[in-house]
Amino acid sequence: MAGGGESVWAIDAHELVKSYRGRRRGDPPIRAVRGVSLSVPAGTIFGLLGPNGAGKSTTVRMLATLSRPDSGSATVAGHDLLRSPWNVRRAIGIVSQKSGADLDASGRENLLLQGRLYGLGGAPLARRADELLARFDLVGAADRLARTYSGGMLRRLDVAIGLVQRPAVLFLDEPTTGLDPHARAVMWDEIEALTADGLTILLTTHYLEEADRLATQVAIIDSGQVVVEGTPDALKSELRGDAVDVDLDAEPTAAQAEDLRARLTALPGVVEVVFDGWAVRTRVDEGAAKLPAIFAAVDGAGLSVVAATVARPSLDDVYLRHAGHRLGRREEVA
Numbered sequence: 001m002a003g004g005g006e007s008v009w010a011i012d013a014h015e016l017v018k019s020y021r022g023r024r025r026g027d028p029p030i031r032a033v034r035g036v037s038l039s040v041p042a043g044t045i046f047g048l049l050g051p052n053g054a055g056k057s058t059t060v061r062m063l064a065t066l067s068r069p070d071s072g073s074a075t076v077a078g079h080d081l082l083r084s085p086w087n088v089r090r091a092i093g094i095v096s097q098k099s100g101a102d103l104d105a106s107g108r109e110n111l112l113l114q115g116r117l118y119g120l121g122g123a124p125l126a127r128r129a130d131e132l133l134a135r136f137d138l139v140g141a142a143d144r145l146a147r148t149y150s151g152g153m154l155r156r157l158d159v160a161i162g163l164v165q166r167p168a169v170l171f172l173d174e175p176t177t178g179l180d181p182h183a184r185a186v187m188w189d190e191i192e193a194l195t196a197d198g199l200t201i202l203l204t205t206h207y208l209e210e211a212d213r214l215a216t217q218v219a220i221i222d223s224g225q226v227v228v229e230g231t232p233d234a235l236k237s238e239l240r241g242d243a244v245d246v247d248l249d250a251e252p253t254a255a256q257a258e259d260l261r262a263r264l265t266a267l268p269g270v271v272e273v274v275f276d277g278w279a280v281r282t283r284v285d286e287g288a289a290k291l292p293a294i295f296a297a298v299d300g301a302g303l304s305v306v307a308a309t310v311a312r313p314s315l316d317d318v319y320l321r322h323a324g325h326r327l328g329r330r331e332e333v334a
Ligand SMILES: Nc1ncnc2c1ncn2[C@@H]1O[C@H](COP(=O)(O)OP(=O)(O)OP(=O)(O)O)[C@@H](O)[C@H]1O
Pocket: 020, 021, 030, 031, 032, 033, 050, 051, 052, 053, 054, 055, 056, 057, 058, 059
Protein backbone atom coordinates (compact mmCIF):
# COMPACT_ATOMS: atom_id res chain seq x y z
CA MET A 1 0.00 0.00 0.00
CA ALA A 2 1.24 3.44 -0.80
CA GLY A 3 1.20 5.43 2.41
CA GLY A 4 1.99 9.14 2.64
CA GLY A 5 5.11 10.28 4.33
CA GLU A 6 7.62 7.40 4.01
CA SER A 7 9.01 8.38 0.67
CA VAL A 8 12.05 10.66 0.52
CA TRP A 9 10.37 12.41 -2.36
CA ALA A 10 7.21 14.36 -1.66
CA ILE A 11 6.80 14.68 -5.43
CA ASP A 12 8.41 12.22 -7.82
CA ALA A 13 7.33 12.74 -11.41
CA HIS A 14 8.63 10.90 -14.48
CA GLU A 15 8.28 12.06 -18.05
CA LEU A 16 4.91 13.75 -17.71
CA VAL A 17 3.40 14.62 -21.09
CA LYS A 18 0.30 16.64 -21.87
CA SER A 19 -1.02 17.98 -25.17
CA TYR A 20 -4.12 20.04 -25.79
CA ARG A 21 -6.19 20.02 -28.92
CA GLY A 22 -5.37 22.90 -31.30
CA ARG A 23 -7.71 25.87 -31.18
CA ARG A 24 -9.31 25.16 -34.55
CA ARG A 25 -10.05 21.95 -36.36
CA GLY A 26 -6.97 20.84 -38.26
CA ASP A 27 -4.57 22.82 -36.02
CA PRO A 28 -1.75 20.66 -34.65
CA PRO A 29 -2.01 19.74 -30.95
CA ILE A 30 -0.41 22.11 -28.44
CA ARG A 31 2.37 20.18 -26.71
CA ALA A 32 2.09 21.97 -23.36
CA VAL A 33 4.33 19.59 -21.36
CA ARG A 34 6.85 17.41 -23.18
CA GLY A 35 8.37 14.97 -20.71
CA VAL A 36 8.80 16.75 -17.39
CA SER A 37 10.48 14.85 -14.55
CA LEU A 38 10.81 16.35 -11.08
CA SER A 39 11.92 14.96 -7.71
CA VAL A 40 11.13 17.12 -4.71
CA PRO A 41 12.45 16.09 -1.29
CA ALA A 42 9.92 16.24 1.55
CA GLY A 43 10.00 19.39 3.65
CA THR A 44 11.59 21.58 0.99
CA ILE A 45 10.49 24.34 -1.36
CA PHE A 46 10.89 23.58 -5.06
CA GLY A 47 10.69 26.53 -7.44
CA LEU A 48 9.26 26.04 -10.92
CA LEU A 49 10.31 28.95 -13.11
CA GLY A 50 9.49 29.83 -16.66
CA PRO A 51 7.87 32.37 -18.96
CA ASN A 52 4.15 32.54 -19.76
CA GLY A 53 3.04 29.44 -21.62
CA ALA A 54 6.10 27.39 -20.58
CA GLY A 55 3.93 24.62 -19.15
CA LYS A 56 4.17 25.36 -15.40
CA SER A 57 0.43 25.47 -14.74
CA THR A 58 -0.16 22.35 -16.81
CA THR A 59 2.52 20.51 -14.81
CA VAL A 60 1.01 21.66 -11.52
CA ARG A 61 -2.52 20.81 -12.67
CA MET A 62 -1.39 17.27 -13.49
CA LEU A 63 0.38 16.82 -10.14
CA ALA A 64 -2.68 18.18 -8.33
CA THR A 65 -4.95 15.65 -10.12
CA LEU A 66 -6.81 18.43 -11.94
CA SER A 67 -5.65 17.26 -15.37
CA ARG A 68 -4.78 13.75 -16.52
CA PRO A 69 -1.34 13.27 -18.10
CA ASP A 70 -1.27 11.74 -21.60
CA SER A 71 1.70 9.69 -20.41
CA GLY A 72 4.23 9.55 -17.62
CA SER A 73 3.82 8.75 -13.94
CA ALA A 74 4.14 10.43 -10.58
CA THR A 75 3.75 9.95 -6.87
CA VAL A 76 2.66 12.85 -4.70
CA ALA A 77 2.97 12.50 -0.90
CA GLY A 78 3.68 8.81 -1.53
CA HIS A 79 0.46 8.19 -3.47
CA ASP A 80 0.33 7.19 -7.11
CA LEU A 81 -1.17 10.01 -9.15
CA LEU A 82 -3.02 7.79 -11.61
CA ARG A 83 -4.00 4.89 -9.34
CA SER A 84 -4.89 6.82 -6.17
CA PRO A 85 -5.93 10.33 -7.21
CA TRP A 86 -8.24 10.63 -4.18
CA ASN A 87 -5.40 9.93 -1.79
CA VAL A 88 -3.31 12.53 -3.60
CA ARG A 89 -6.16 15.02 -3.38
CA ARG A 90 -6.49 14.51 0.37
CA ALA A 91 -2.75 15.04 0.86
CA ILE A 92 -2.38 18.32 -1.03
CA GLY A 93 -3.38 21.96 -0.75
CA ILE A 94 -3.67 24.26 -3.74
CA VAL A 95 -3.30 28.02 -3.65
CA SER A 96 -3.98 29.42 -7.09
CA GLN A 97 -2.92 32.80 -8.28
CA LYS A 98 -6.52 33.96 -8.34
CA SER A 99 -7.87 34.24 -4.80
CA GLY A 100 -10.02 31.31 -3.79
CA ALA A 101 -11.53 33.17 -0.82
CA ASP A 102 -15.22 34.03 -0.67
CA LEU A 103 -15.08 37.81 -0.41
CA ASP A 104 -18.55 37.97 1.16
CA ALA A 105 -17.49 35.77 4.07
CA SER A 106 -15.12 36.63 6.91
CA GLY A 107 -11.62 35.22 7.10
CA ARG A 108 -12.70 32.82 9.82
CA GLU A 109 -15.77 31.69 7.85
CA ASN A 110 -13.59 31.01 4.82
CA LEU A 111 -11.37 28.72 6.88
CA LEU A 112 -14.31 26.91 8.47
CA LEU A 113 -15.94 26.40 5.07
CA GLN A 114 -12.78 24.93 3.62
CA GLY A 115 -12.41 22.62 6.62
CA ARG A 116 -15.96 21.35 6.21
CA LEU A 117 -15.24 20.56 2.55
CA TYR A 118 -12.56 18.21 3.86
CA GLY A 119 -14.89 16.62 6.40
CA LEU A 120 -13.55 18.48 9.44
CA GLY A 121 -15.80 20.14 11.97
CA GLY A 122 -16.54 20.97 15.58
CA ALA A 123 -13.92 22.06 18.08
CA PRO A 124 -10.90 20.66 16.15
CA LEU A 125 -11.82 22.73 13.10
CA ALA A 126 -12.47 25.85 15.20
CA ARG A 127 -9.04 25.37 16.81
CA ARG A 128 -7.39 24.87 13.43
CA ALA A 129 -8.98 28.09 12.13
CA ASP A 130 -7.77 30.03 15.19
CA GLU A 131 -4.28 28.59 14.79
CA LEU A 132 -4.12 29.63 11.13
CA LEU A 133 -5.55 33.11 11.81
CA ALA A 134 -2.83 33.61 14.42
CA ARG A 135 -0.10 32.18 12.21
CA PHE A 136 -0.98 34.47 9.31
CA ASP A 137 -1.49 37.54 11.47
CA LEU A 138 -5.20 37.77 10.72
CA VAL A 139 -6.61 37.57 14.27
CA GLY A 140 -7.69 41.22 14.32
CA ALA A 141 -9.40 40.85 10.93
CA ALA A 142 -10.81 37.35 11.53
CA ASP A 143 -14.44 38.41 11.65
CA ARG A 144 -14.30 41.08 8.93
CA LEU A 145 -15.47 40.30 5.40
CA ALA A 146 -12.57 39.21 3.20
CA ARG A 147 -13.47 41.96 0.72
CA THR A 148 -12.20 44.52 3.24
CA TYR A 149 -8.74 42.87 3.33
CA SER A 150 -5.64 44.37 1.71
CA GLY A 151 -3.94 42.42 -1.09
CA GLY A 152 -1.34 41.05 1.32
CA MET A 153 -3.99 39.95 3.86
CA LEU A 154 -6.01 38.25 1.14
CA ARG A 155 -2.97 36.32 -0.09
CA ARG A 156 -2.21 35.25 3.49
CA LEU A 157 -5.83 34.11 3.87
CA ASP A 158 -5.51 32.17 0.59
CA VAL A 159 -2.47 30.31 1.91
CA ALA A 160 -4.23 29.67 5.23
CA ILE A 161 -7.22 28.23 3.33
CA GLY A 162 -4.84 25.91 1.46
CA LEU A 163 -3.48 24.64 4.78
CA VAL A 164 -6.70 23.95 6.75
CA GLN A 165 -6.65 20.20 6.13
CA ARG A 166 -2.92 19.95 7.00
CA PRO A 167 -1.67 18.93 3.56
CA ALA A 168 1.71 17.26 3.12
CA VAL A 169 2.29 19.09 -0.17
CA LEU A 170 1.21 22.63 -1.00
CA PHE A 171 1.03 23.94 -4.57
CA LEU A 172 1.61 27.69 -4.48
CA ASP A 173 1.05 29.52 -7.73
CA GLU A 174 2.74 32.92 -7.89
CA PRO A 175 2.03 33.76 -4.25
CA THR A 176 3.35 37.31 -4.35
CA THR A 177 2.28 38.59 -7.77
CA GLY A 178 0.69 42.00 -7.31
CA LEU A 179 1.94 42.50 -3.75
CA ASP A 180 3.94 45.56 -2.70
CA PRO A 181 7.53 44.95 -1.52
CA HIS A 182 6.61 44.97 2.18
CA ALA A 183 3.71 42.51 1.74
CA ARG A 184 5.97 40.36 -0.44
CA ALA A 185 8.67 40.25 2.26
CA VAL A 186 6.07 39.28 4.89
CA MET A 187 4.74 36.53 2.62
CA TRP A 188 8.25 35.19 1.99
CA ASP A 189 8.82 34.87 5.73
CA GLU A 190 5.50 33.06 6.14
CA ILE A 191 6.23 30.64 3.29
CA GLU A 192 9.71 29.90 4.58
CA ALA A 193 8.34 29.15 8.05
CA LEU A 194 5.88 26.57 6.67
CA THR A 195 8.58 24.07 5.80
CA ALA A 196 9.67 23.94 9.45
CA ASP A 197 6.61 21.74 10.04
CA GLY A 198 7.67 19.35 7.26
CA LEU A 199 5.42 20.80 4.57
CA THR A 200 6.67 20.46 0.99
CA ILE A 201 5.94 23.38 -1.33
CA LEU A 202 5.91 23.46 -5.12
CA LEU A 203 6.18 27.14 -5.90
CA THR A 204 5.58 28.50 -9.37
CA THR A 205 6.87 32.00 -9.85
CA HIS A 206 7.89 34.62 -12.35
CA TYR A 207 10.18 36.26 -9.80
CA LEU A 208 13.66 34.87 -9.95
CA GLU A 209 14.55 36.60 -6.69
CA GLU A 210 11.59 34.86 -5.06
CA ALA A 211 12.86 31.45 -6.14
CA ASP A 212 16.39 32.43 -5.11
CA ARG A 213 15.21 33.47 -1.65
CA LEU A 214 12.84 30.57 -0.96
CA ALA A 215 13.61 27.51 -3.03
CA THR A 216 16.07 24.78 -2.06
CA GLN A 217 15.92 23.52 -5.62
CA VAL A 218 14.68 25.16 -8.82
CA ALA A 219 13.80 23.94 -12.28
CA ILE A 220 13.61 26.28 -15.24
CA ILE A 221 10.95 25.14 -17.64
CA ASP A 222 10.63 26.40 -21.20
CA SER A 223 8.48 25.13 -24.08
CA GLY A 224 7.18 22.25 -21.97
CA GLN A 225 10.59 20.94 -20.91
CA VAL A 226 12.91 21.34 -17.95
CA VAL A 227 15.95 23.13 -19.37
CA VAL A 228 17.98 23.17 -16.16
CA GLU A 229 17.58 22.10 -12.55
CA GLY A 230 19.62 22.54 -9.39
CA THR A 231 20.05 24.58 -6.24
CA PRO A 232 20.04 28.34 -6.88
CA ASP A 233 23.65 28.54 -5.63
CA ALA A 234 24.88 25.68 -7.82
CA LEU A 235 23.20 27.20 -10.86
CA LYS A 236 24.69 30.61 -10.16
CA SER A 237 28.14 29.21 -9.52
CA GLU A 238 28.07 27.58 -12.97
CA LEU A 239 28.38 31.10 -14.32
CA ARG A 240 31.99 32.05 -14.06
CA GLY A 241 33.02 35.41 -12.66
CA ASP A 242 31.34 38.53 -11.38
CA ALA A 243 29.37 40.94 -13.52
CA VAL A 244 31.44 44.16 -13.62
CA ASP A 245 29.61 46.99 -15.38
CA VAL A 246 31.47 50.23 -16.08
CA ASP A 247 29.68 53.43 -17.15
CA LEU A 248 31.85 55.62 -19.36
CA ASP A 249 31.87 59.40 -19.87
CA ALA A 250 31.06 58.97 -23.56
CA GLU A 251 30.18 56.32 -26.08
CA PRO A 252 33.48 54.87 -27.26
CA THR A 253 34.38 55.25 -30.92
CA ALA A 254 34.96 52.02 -32.82
CA ALA A 255 38.73 52.47 -32.44
CA GLN A 256 38.46 53.17 -28.70
CA ALA A 257 36.18 50.14 -28.23
CA GLU A 258 38.61 47.92 -30.07
CA ASP A 259 41.51 49.28 -28.02
CA LEU A 260 39.60 48.87 -24.74
CA ARG A 261 38.48 45.36 -25.63
CA ALA A 262 42.10 44.36 -26.31
CA ARG A 263 43.27 45.91 -23.02
CA LEU A 264 40.49 44.22 -21.03
CA THR A 265 40.79 40.78 -22.55
CA ALA A 266 44.54 40.91 -21.88
CA LEU A 267 43.77 41.13 -18.13
CA PRO A 268 43.82 37.80 -16.27
CA GLY A 269 40.31 36.63 -15.29
CA VAL A 270 38.32 38.67 -17.81
CA VAL A 271 36.05 36.15 -19.54
CA GLU A 272 33.61 38.39 -21.42
CA VAL A 273 33.48 42.00 -22.68
CA VAL A 274 30.30 43.49 -24.15
CA PHE A 275 29.91 47.13 -25.26
CA ASP A 276 26.50 48.59 -24.58
CA GLY A 277 26.22 52.30 -25.50
CA TRP A 278 28.05 54.33 -22.87
CA ALA A 279 28.73 51.23 -20.79
CA VAL A 280 31.02 48.25 -21.00
CA ARG A 281 29.79 45.07 -19.36
CA THR A 282 32.32 42.47 -18.39
CA ARG A 283 32.40 39.15 -16.60
CA VAL A 284 35.50 38.89 -14.48
CA ASP A 285 36.82 36.38 -11.94
CA GLU A 286 37.15 38.14 -8.57
CA GLY A 287 35.67 41.30 -10.09
CA ALA A 288 36.16 43.63 -7.11
CA ALA A 289 39.90 42.92 -6.96
CA LYS A 290 40.26 43.61 -10.67
CA LEU A 291 38.60 47.06 -10.59
CA PRO A 292 41.87 49.08 -10.51
CA ALA A 293 43.21 47.20 -13.53
CA ILE A 294 39.90 47.68 -15.36
CA PHE A 295 39.94 51.43 -14.59
CA ALA A 296 43.52 51.65 -15.85
CA ALA A 297 42.49 49.90 -19.09
CA VAL A 298 39.66 52.43 -19.57
CA ASP A 299 42.11 55.32 -18.99
CA GLY A 300 44.59 53.75 -21.36
CA ALA A 301 41.93 53.70 -24.10
CA GLY A 302 41.37 57.45 -23.63
CA LEU A 303 38.04 57.09 -21.80
CA SER A 304 36.92 57.88 -18.25
CA VAL A 305 34.92 55.89 -15.73
CA VAL A 306 31.77 57.57 -14.41
CA ALA A 307 30.54 54.67 -12.27
CA ALA A 308 31.11 50.95 -11.81
CA THR A 309 29.24 48.08 -10.20
CA VAL A 310 30.35 44.58 -9.27
CA ALA A 311 27.67 41.91 -8.77
CA ARG A 312 27.51 38.16 -8.34
CA PRO A 313 25.62 36.46 -11.19
CA SER A 314 21.92 36.31 -10.38
CA LEU A 315 19.38 33.62 -11.16
CA ASP A 316 18.36 36.04 -13.92
CA ASP A 317 21.74 35.43 -15.60
CA VAL A 318 21.29 31.66 -15.17
CA TYR A 319 17.87 31.88 -16.76
CA LEU A 320 19.24 33.93 -19.65
CA ARG A 321 21.97 31.39 -20.26
CA HIS A 322 19.66 28.35 -20.29
CA ALA A 323 16.45 29.73 -21.77
CA GLY A 324 18.25 32.01 -24.24
CA HIS A 325 16.21 35.06 -23.22
CA ARG A 326 15.40 37.06 -20.11
CA LEU A 327 12.39 35.98 -18.12
CA GLY A 328 9.52 38.25 -19.14
CA ARG A 329 7.83 39.69 -16.09
CA ARG A 330 4.21 40.49 -15.79
CA GLU A 331 3.05 44.00 -15.12
CA GLU A 332 2.40 44.47 -11.47
CA VAL A 333 -1.21 44.99 -10.52
CA ALA A 334 -1.37 46.75 -7.18
N1 LIG B 1 -6.91 24.13 -21.57
C1 LIG B 1 -6.05 24.41 -22.54
N2 LIG B 1 -6.39 24.24 -23.84
C2 LIG B 1 -5.52 24.50 -24.83
N3 LIG B 1 -4.27 24.95 -24.63
C3 LIG B 1 -3.87 25.15 -23.38
C4 LIG B 1 -4.73 24.90 -22.26
N4 LIG B 1 -4.05 25.20 -21.11
C5 LIG B 1 -2.82 25.60 -21.50
N5 LIG B 1 -2.70 25.58 -22.85
C6 LIG B 1 -1.50 25.89 -23.63
O1 LIG B 1 -0.46 25.07 -23.16
C7 LIG B 1 0.78 25.78 -23.09
C8 LIG B 1 1.32 25.76 -21.67
O2 LIG B 1 0.45 26.52 -20.83
P1 LIG B 1 0.59 26.65 -19.25
O3 LIG B 1 -0.61 27.40 -18.76
O4 LIG B 1 0.86 25.33 -18.67
O5 LIG B 1 1.89 27.54 -19.12
P2 LIG B 1 2.42 28.37 -17.87
O6 LIG B 1 3.89 28.16 -17.86
O7 LIG B 1 1.69 28.00 -16.65
O8 LIG B 1 2.10 29.85 -18.24
P3 LIG B 1 1.55 31.04 -17.30
O9 LIG B 1 2.74 31.52 -16.55
O10 LIG B 1 1.04 32.01 -18.30
O11 LIG B 1 0.47 30.46 -16.42
C9 LIG B 1 0.48 27.17 -23.61
O12 LIG B 1 0.79 27.18 -24.98
C10 LIG B 1 -1.00 27.32 -23.40
O13 LIG B 1 -1.56 28.21 -24.35
